[in-house]
Amino acid sequence: MPDAAAGTPLHIITLVKWVPDAQLERRFTEERHIDRSEGVLGELDEHPLEAALRIKEAAEDREVRVTALTMGPSGAAAAAKKALQIGADDAFVLTDDALAGADISATSTALRAAIERVQEVSELDGELLVVTGMASEDGESGAVPAQLAERLGVHLLSQATSVELAEGRLVVTRTATVEQQTVSAALPAVVSVTDQANDPRYPNFKAIMAAKKKPLTELSLTSVGIGPTSVKPRAQVLTADPRPPRHGGTVITDEGDAGVQIVDFLQKERVL
Template sequence: MHIITLVKWVPDAQLERQIGEDRRLIRSEGILGELDEHPLEAALQIKEQYDTEVRVSALTMGPPGASAAVKKALQIGADDGFHLTDEALQAADIWTTSVALTAAINFVRSTASDSDFLVLTGMASEDGETAAVPAQVAARLGIPALTQATDVVLKDGQLDVDRISGRRFQKVSAPLPAVVAVTDQANEPRYPNFRAIMKAKKKPTTTFSLAELGLTHYAVESKVSLLAAEPRPEREAGEIIHDDGAAGQKTVEFLSKEGLL
């Protein structure tokens, strides 16, 4: 079986986010998204369950620097990596992203002889946070989408997933192939040790463009246009209440004014 795990290169949350002159987020300092470590861990657990019968591929879409996300995925345990990069994909919206990733998934699938495949994704990306791409990819592939998964079990070609829907917990099942969006409650991602880091250097990585997928720039033209972008305003200083005997009353009045009561 072939498991394709979608990973993304996102801005480091520990650093201040900045907007460039082109009105786009500066991504010079990026990391593998933390939410994408959970589907990767789920893929590796399935691989360990079935031993060598499972191949885990890490797939990313992004600028040249996004190769760092694939590199980290290989260090964690993926067998091989794939990187779709093309200038036409800059500032891609969710429609464009799902179109390109669907074609990329089919490209990755063509490198394996397995007919059964599973696509694992994070619940959302830390930069876009739409959580819409997994379902769109599944719809374009014509296979089931199981989202908000807190547990993933594969047995005899059948997926059993625990998921969250609002305040309800559900158990759903689907045959392979399928797309599963894994939440950060599903598992505890492993960390690569020195041996894994060194071993990752020998693992293959394939970089390809839209042309190799048979897609033109017009086929991935975003439906959303960014008209303006600016940094958020500086945070105003808070109101300090000194306890002169009426601090409690002033606190209540402040909370009431802010609509917090």
């Protein structure tokens, strides 16, 4: 059957995030926000980007544009640049002082406005697909895709382990509690992709050099049409203390009663 969407342009907006480097100790700022002075493109966000690029490569009869969109401090542009090196066609960075400490509600509100603004400036009159990771590696809530789909008023397909377009519909495979499901929805839609969906590609030297010529646009809350009060966090961190140092474990010397000592220790810790 011919694809009902053949010839219709498709805009895939992939959300990526600049997260603290997992190899470094996590710290909080004086304002009790996560210190993001040293960050990287989140590994979980490489999977949705790979899914978007594969959809583009499989589309032979329609124009497909892959846009990377990130929200964060000025340093978040590094995540957008990495997405361009991997293969995104263009990128946008939403950065504003009012977004510091944004919770999931504020994040989904800001991203909804940013996505609508990106659509306006792209002038690509076609269908929309928003692709996200399964969760961010700092907040790890996994709730933003659902909130974003609700704010955009589009379908949500979550926790996808495979993604494709077939006959004009988005088709995904997802793993439920005890079964594997195949579900589909018409576009526009939001889909969250797990780390089991694919093996992300690595940028080669040619791609890295080509990324320098790709457009990277910075957005602010004003430019996307919302004010600071719209992104005021509903949840706030009241206190933040460093993790206490680890203490040495209990050493048991076996003098014929090691088993008894282990049982006594486990009982004391209420494990048994």
